[in-house]
Amino acid sequence: MPIDIIRKLALIVIKENVFVYEKKFYRQVIxxxxxxxxxxxxxxxxxxxxxxxxxxxxxxxxxxxxx
Incomplete structure (x- = not known):
């Protein structure tokens, strides 16, 4: 897999992290x-x-x- 694809995927993992706490959705920003x-x-x-x-x-x- 080309390194630029890996970088793009890593950025998605870091920027698009969401979780649920007490039935509310949150997005981790950093x-x-x-x-x-x-x-x-x-x-x-x-x-x-x-x-x-x-x-x-x-x-x-x-x-x-x-x-």
Whole structure:
């Protein structure tokens, strides 16, 4: 599947999250739903990219990072 299709689908998941609470419908306006498998995948992708950049910066300054 092309990356642009994946990006469009991810945007739909983040922007179109609705839920019901006490018989009322609500739309979450920022972020993805907690517990949704795809939201977890997006979070892992984000953290992988963030950690990759962080580790590169820390290597240059001889610092250590662990998680």
């Amino acid at each position: 972020g993805g739903a907690m517990g949704l498998a795809f939201t977890l995948t997006l979070a892992n992708i984000f953290m992988w990219k963030w950690e990759k950049q962080l580790v590169h910066r820390l290597k240059v300054s001889n610092e250590i990072y662990g998680r």
